[in-house]
Amino acid sequence: xxxxxxxxxxxxxxxxxxxxxxxxxxxxxxxxxxxxxxxxxxxxxxxxxxxxxxxxxxxxxxxxxxxxxxxxxxxxxxxxxxxxxxxxxxxxxxxxxxxxxxxxxxxxxxxxxxxxxxxxxxxxxxxxxxxxxxxxxxxxxxxxxxxxxxxxxxxxxxxxxxxxxxxxxxxxxxxxxxxxxxxxxxxxxxxxxxxxxxxxxxxxxxxxxxxxxxxxxxxxxxxxxxxxxxxxxxxxxxxxxxxxxxxxxxxxxxxxxxxxxxxxxxxxxxxxxxxxxxxxxxxxxxxxxxxxxxxxxxxxxxxxxxxxxxxxxxxxxxxxxxxxxxxxxxxxxxxxxxxxxxxxxxxxxxxxxxxxxxxxxxxxxxxxxxxxxxxxxxxxxxxxxxxxxxxxxxxxxxxxxxxxxxxxxxxxx
Amino acid sequence: xxxxxxxxxxxxxxxxxxxxxxxxxxxxxxxxxxxxxxxxxxxxxxxxxxxxxxxxxxxxxxxxxxxxxxxxxxxxxxxxxxxxxxxxxxxxxxxxxxxxxxxxxxxxxxxxxxxxxxxxxxxxxxxxxxxxxxxxxxxxxxxxxxxxxxxxxxxxxxxxxxxxxxxxxxxxxxxxxxxxxxxxxxxxxxxxxxxxxxxxxxxxxxxxxxxxxxxxxxxxxxxxxxxxxxxxxxxxxxxxxxxxxxxxxxxxxxxxxxxxxxxxxxxxxxxxxxxxxxxxxxxxxxxxxxxxxxxxxxxx
Numbered sequence: 110x111x112x113x114x115x116x117x118x119x120x121x122x123x124x125x126x127x128x129x130x131x132x133x134x135x136x137x138x139x140x141x142x143x144x145x146x147x148x149x150x151x152x153x154x155x156x157x158x159x160x161x162x163x164x165x166x167x168x169x170x171x172x173x174x175x176x177x178x179x180x181x182x183x184x185x186x187x188x189x190x191x192x193x194x195x196x197x198x199x200x201x202x203x204x205x206x207x208x209x210x211x212x213x214x215x216x217x218x219x220x221x222x223x224x225x226x227x228x229x230x231x232x233x234x235x236x237x238x239x240x241x242x243x244x245x246x247x248x249x250x251x252x253x254x255x256x257x258x259x260x261x262x263x264x265x266x267x268x269x270x271x272x273x274x275x276x277x278x279x280x281x282x283x284x285x286x287x288x289x290x291x292x293x294x295x296x297x298x299x300x301x302x303x304x305x306x307x308x309x310x311x312x313x314x315x316x317x318x319x320x321x322x323x324x325x326x327x328x329x330x331x332x333x334x335x336x337x338x339x340x341x342x343x344x345x346x347x348x349x350x351x352x353x354x355x356x357x358x359x360x361x362x363x364x365x366x367x368x369x370x371x372x373x374x375x376x377x378x379x380x381x382x383x384x385x386x387x388x389x390x391x392x393x394x395x396x397x398x399x400x401x402x403x404x405x406x407x408x409x410x411x412x413x414x415x416x417x418x419x420x421x422x423x424x425x426x427x428x429x430x431x432x433x434x435x436x437x438x439x440x441x442x443x444x445x446x447x448x449x450x451x452x453x454x455x456x457x458x459x460x461x462x463x464x465x466x467x468x469x470x471x472x473x474x475x476x477x478x479x480x481x482x483x484x485x486x487x488x489x490x491x492x493x494x495x496x497x498x499x500x501x502x503x504x505x506x507x508x509x510x511x512x513x514x515x516x517x518x519x520x521x522x
Numbered sequence: 523x524x525x526x527x528x529x530x531x532x533x534x535x536x537x538x539x540x541x542x543x544x545x546x547x548x549x550x551x552x553x554x555x556x557x558x559x560x561x562x563x564x565x566x567x568x569x570x571x572x573x574x575x576x577x578x579x580x581x582x583x584x585x586x587x588x589x590x591x592x593x594x595x596x597x598x599x600x601x602x603x604x605x606x607x608x609x610x611x612x613x614x615x616x617x618x619x620x621x622x623x624x625x626x627x628x629x630x631x632x633x634x635x636x637x638x639x640x641x642x643x644x645x646x647x648x649x650x651x652x653x654x655x656x657x658x659x660x661x662x663x664x665x666x667x668x669x670x671x672x673x674x675x676x677x678x679x680x681x682x683x684x685x686x687x688x689x690x691x692x693x694x695x696x697x698x699x700x701x702x703x704x705x706x707x708x709x710x711x712x713x714x715x716x717x718x719x720x721x722x723x724x725x726x727x728x729x730x731x732x733x734x735x736x737x738x739x740x741x742x743x744x745x746x747x748x749x750x751x752x753x754x755x756x757x758x759x760x761x762x763x764x765x766x767x768x769x770x771x772x773x774x775x776x777x778x779x780x781x782x783x784x785x786x787x788x789x790x791x792x793x794x795x796x797x798x799x800x801x802x803x804x805x806x807x808x809x810x811x812x813x814x815x816x817x818x819x820x821x822x
Contacts, residue, residue: 513694
């Protein structure tokens with residue numbers, strides 16, 4: 110059994126919460142006591158209607174105001190796969206929350222109301238999916254029951270979306286006609302939408318190939334922590350603990366430690382207390398090196414025949430997440446995996462219009478939810494890859510040095 | 523060929539999170555109650571840090587109302603892995619601070635635990651506390667970050683959480699603040715049991731079927747003990763039960779079960795129609811937002 114992480118996107122009334130509720134309900138991941146709790150809160154309980162959306166609003170303020178404040182994570186499994194849903198709110202603080210939920214997702218479900226078709230929100234979701242390089246997109250055309258399950262309506266929306274997807278470079282797009290409210294094509298194939306011959310949404314989620322999204326080509330190992338027992342019997346033990354974020358390492362591989370550039374070979378690999386001949390992403394392991402070289406947290410161990418970029422000048426696509434605006438010239442901490450380095454935002458080159466993808470030249474500042482292209486200079490050299498090439502070594506965060514808040518999501522170009 | 527099972531994914535993620543704590547903080551701690559989730563955390567810490575020592579002590583905030591089997595297991599486990607165990611008693615805090623104990627039939631010290639926890643954090647200067655909370659347990663927990671920042675009063679503000687991007691965890695804090703870290707956030711109850719089975723992790727005996735004298739109360743089975751006042755008319759009987767969670771004897775209910783092995787338990791959990799906390803926790807039922815309110819006040 111493997112694991113799929115996905116995010117759902119849709120505007121307020123597209124039925125996103127109902128869809129999630131339906132997936133959990135029909136896959137029997139809701140327990141009786143949880144159902145009873147939402148039954149008690151459902152406003153139309155006299156008519157026997159349960160508001161499945163209540164399942165996803167976990168906070169008092171959310172229930173009081175009927176809005177979703179923040180990303181919530183939900184879980185369900187089938188015999189084939191375990192699923193982690195990042196449930197990001199559809200309206201307020203829009204971009205920031207979607208970027209957060211999308212950053213560790215393999216797939217996005219974009220909900221479209223069959224009555225309205227591709228709208229501005231759809232375009233915005235899709236642009237964010239393309240900027241974040243989500244490998245898989247599922248377009249769920251919802252409320253088919255309200256358009257008499259019309260195949261023409263579905264086909265027209267597919268044609269519209271496909272044109273947009275092409276212009277955005279979204280490659281893996283699957284289209285499904287659904288009714289989240291009635292459960293059509295969610296878990297079981299719908300009899301009401303008889304002309305649709307494809308799989309149900311759950312079948313798509315179960316069968317999408319995510320293993321091939323893990324990059325096994327470029328080996329990157331950010332060192333998190335050095336293990337040195339310093340006991341009598343383990344006097345010389347010095348292991349570098351970390352997660353292999355991408356690639357494969359074998360005992361005997363020649364490696365380079367960045368940013369210093371020192372080379373050595375892997376003398377041993379341990380995982381779970383056992384020595385192994387090789388390890389691969391995303392395993393957490395301990396590496397041992399043949400030579401006594403200087404390695405500490407923040408260094409990256411890579412294979413010598415496949416080096417990432419090393420430098421202090423980064424071109425970055427940045428989603429600004431703080432209520433205080435970003436002004437060029439400000440200093441922040443940049444964290445890329447275990448590397449933490451002082452940095453300065455030298456220049457805001459342009460702002461991306463998340464509705465049109467147009468570039469607006471050199472704004473004075475970036476405000477909450479803006480996506481801007483910036484130039485960042487780091488105080489020390491950093492080993493990085495382009496986000497487009499290797500998400501796991503090209504996505505970084507900016508941290509405010511005084512409030513310590515995460516203020517920006519960086520996709521290194 | 524290079525494929526990981528979902529349990530390997532979850533394990534690797536949890537180890538990665540623990541090592542981030544080791545790498546980012548000066549004085550971390552691992553909150554350890556002797557229940558299955560924190561026992562799993564200890565097992566993950568062994569994988570993350572052996573052959574080295576843990577970069578943190580195990581810390582138990584003992585309400586004084588724990589199951590003796592769980593306490594014995596706690597002490598034996600800490601001794602067998604030769605790691606430091608810090609125990610602080612809620613009873614001591616009650617005396618020292620003149621706190622008022624809740625009254626009533628199932629008077630629970632659960633909420634008072636927060637005082638002792640915050641005092642212990644201050645006493646040792648802990649800047650990060652690793653805990654075994656899971657997002658599937660409760661709806662307020664589903665909203666919480668893996669690195670959850672608490673202010674100097676230990677308070678959680680759900681509206682002011684840091685965005686958590688990729689696998690990058692921001693543990694920067696001001697002095698006095700601390701971070702609660704939840705490495706098994708993405709695990710469900712069933713994931714925990716499947717992992718315990720796979721890794722052959724030992725558990726306290728109360729997780730398995732045994733005979734116990736219980737009081738039947740509103741459909742729940744509560745073990746009789748010196749901490750619960752029996753009243754005339756109370757229905758007490760001896761039943762074959764086990765526990766799905768291990769909290770205080772005053773607020774944790776048993777389930778009737780003959781499951782004597784982990785395989786049996788997994789079969790039962792797959793078939794059950796009631797959630798872990800719904801079936802066994804009296805303290806969550808106080809109000810719709812009981813957990814959220816406790817967390818805002820500094821509960822772990």
